[in-house]
Amino acid sequence: MKNKLGLIFSIVLLLLLVGLIAGDLFLEKPKPQKNIYEYDLKELRKVDSSLIAYKEVFSFKINSEAVFGLAIDAEDRIYVSGTDKLWIFDSQGQVQSSMKVRGDAHAVSISESGNILLGVGNRVDVRKPDGGLNNSFQIKGAKAYISSLVEREGHVFIADAGQKIVHQYTIDGNKINIIGAKNLDKGIRGFVIPSPYFDLMFGRQGELWVVNPGRHALEAYNDKGDLISSWERTSMQVDGFGGCCNPSHVAMLSDGSFVTSEKGLERIKIHLPSGDFKSVVAAPNQFDAGTTGLDLAVDSNDRIIVLDPSRKMVRIFELKY
Secondary structure (H helix, E strand, O other), X not given: OHHHHHHHHHHHHHHHHHHHHHHHHHOOOOOOOOXXXXXXXXHHOOOOHHHEOEEEEEEEEOOOOOEEEEEEOOOOOEEEEEOXXXXXXXXXXXXXXXXXOOOOOOEEEEOOXXXXXXXXXXXXXEEOOOOOEEEEEEOOOOOOXXXXXXXXXXXXXXXXXXXXXXXXXXXXXXXXXXXXXXXHHHOEOOOOOOOOOOOEEEOXXXXXXXXXXXXXXXXXXXXXXXEEEEEEOEOOOOOOEOOOOOOOEEEXXXXXXXXXXXXXXXXEEEEOOOOOEEEEEEOHHHOOOOOOOOOEEEOOOOOXXXXXXXXXXXXXXXXXX
8 A cells, every 4th residue: 555655656746747847848938138228338438539639637636525516717716615615726726715615515606706606505605706705595495406506797597406497596685587497389398307417507608508417408598588599419429418317517618619527427528519529528437437526617728627526636637639
């Protein structure tokens, strides 16, 4: 009896084993699908050296726990905001002065009149050229976050990354207008701001250029808020911008060409006034992987000034030829 039970058990076990093998042989298992939208950042980080038209000529370190913003004045002095502080350097990187700041200024700008504008969270501090506080006012809204600001003739234009809009104020803190709100009748699509990088600057004719990073675009407005020009370049290749939101920062050369910096692919480039790609200033391998917040400025000699938050340095680039 025991032998019969053992034989039956062996036959059942054998049948189960055959079934498992047959299942592996005849039931097709799903194969991992390749993500057709995946891109190889390792390859994209490579830049043809013939496209790099600039060289780094010198750099200097900022003695701060963190660095946030960069600006330059009419005398080519370099302003850097860091943890609770603002430094002023000459064009060769020598410290001229420093001042305490009420918080961390993630946005810094110097007006033609010499006013120092600081964006600290939702607050604008307007300081005199000697550093004395001239005025301070807050942007209303629970999500307000100032990522960039500029001032001309008593009007302050403020990029608010939290509320995805540009505010226009008087330097005394009186609100005048908003710029860039969605209005399809006027051709304004609205700003797409997935991250806290939302930059603006004045152009050569006094127009206000605003980055629309989620659309990989730059848009020009007059002071009435009318859209007067724009260009867009979406591409993971060197001729455009990719990722969720680029470029992260912009500046302008004397010929009207745009200097742009990116995150994800840490690179700095030149685009012609038309928006077409011209050349590379610095390739990804010149930065620490994962670097963000590469703020930009251009001096009177068209040197490109770069704030490198990862290395806590200011880095200066000039044309090779």
